[in-house]
Amino acid sequence: MLTLHTWTTPNGRKVPIMLEELGLPYTIKTVNLKENEQFQPAFLALSPNNKIPAIEDTDENGKRFSIFESGAILTYLAEKTGKLLPISGPERYKVLEWLHWQIGGLGPMLGQVGFFTRSEEKSGLAIKHFVDEADRLLTVMDKQLSQHDYIAGAAYSIADIACYPWAVGVLDKLKPALGDKLDSKPHLQRWLKRIGERPAVQRGMALPRI
Numbered sequence: 001m002l003t004l005h006t007w008t009t010p011n012g013r014k015v016p017i018m019l020e021e022l023g024l025p026y027t028i029k030t031v032n033l034k035e036n037e038q039f040q041p042a043f044l045a046l047s048p049n050n051k052i053p054a055i056e057d058t059d060e061n062g063k064r065f066s067i068f069e070s071g072a073i074l075t076y077l078a079e080k081t082g083k084l085l086p087i088s089g090p091e092r093y094k095v096l097e098w099l100h101w102q103i104g105g106l107g108p109m110l111g112q113v114g115f116f117t118r119s120e121e122k123s124g125l126a127i128k129h130f131v132d133e134a135d136r137l138l139t140v141m142d143k144q145l146s147q148h149d150y151i152a153g154a155a156y157s158i159a160d161i162a163c164y165p166w167a168v169g170v171l172d173k174l175k176p177a178l179g180d181k182l183d184s185k186p187h188l189q190r191w192l193k194r195i196g197e198r199p200a201v202q203r204g205m206a207l208p209r210i
Contacts, residue, residue, distance in 0.1 A: 002026040005046060006053040006208055007033050010107065010165035014070045015053045015077075017161050017204030022081050028208045071103045074158040084158050095152040098144075098159035106141070107166050109133045110174065117177040127177070135181045138170070138188060145187035149194075156195075164195045165205065 004019065004026050006012040019026050031037045031052050038050045047054040047068035054068040055076075067073050075096075078085035086092040112130040116123060141163070144151060152159040167188065175182060182189075195201055 003029060003056040004053060005029045005031050005043060005055070007031050008208060008210065009033070009052065010110075010169050011070045012052050013165040013205055013207065014162055015055065015073050016207040017164070017201050018074055018077050018084070018158065020200035020204045020207075021161070021198075022077060022083060024077070024081070030208045030210065071099055071162065074099065074162060078158050084156065084161070086155075086157075091153060091155075095157045095159050098152045099162050102159065102162040102166065106137050106163060109137055110166050110170060113174050113177055114169075117174070131177055131181075134170075134174070135178060138167075138178075138181070138185055141167070142185035142188040145191045151191070160191075160195055161201075164192070164201065168192055168196065168205075 002019070002024060004015055006015060006028060007030060016028070031043055033052070037043060038047070038052060043054070044050060046056065046066040049068065051068065053070055053073060054066055055073050056064060056066045057076075057080075058064055067076055075085065085095055109130060113127075113134045116126045116130055141151065148154060150156050150160050151163055170178065171182065171192070
């Protein structure tokens, strides 16, 4: 059985969504970031970058191994099951393209918007920079979704799973910072509704239960 080490952050909810979509049996071990449990030696042995999520699994020889970084975990689980990531061809690389776009752009920039807008020490320059960049990325996403049902094309994939917890967090926590910028992105709004209605996404977003 898979063991998932995670917490209640956008990155931490990607893998529960994936596991719920796949129907794989798994257990959750919470890593309480507020209590700095990510720095405990047992967790660092799984995730040397002291970031959640991480998983443990067993290979065909019965050997236990671990994987950290959400993008690597999503790719591993997709390849393990043959689902939510095309096996080969251009469609596969479109999914990986948008998966890495989220990891390298959308997530970090929205994270910076959250940090600087909630910080006690306000920096107008930093807030404007990261809000503008977040808006640019969300505009890129809206344009892509104006042409496709899902973020990487016609099919739901790990790219959607990676993007959703971050994008929905914009509506939840960052809307005051972004203001009416979200209202001008109807295709993004449509996608959020469609993804949010998936039962596996709803279950995954509710995890881990604290």
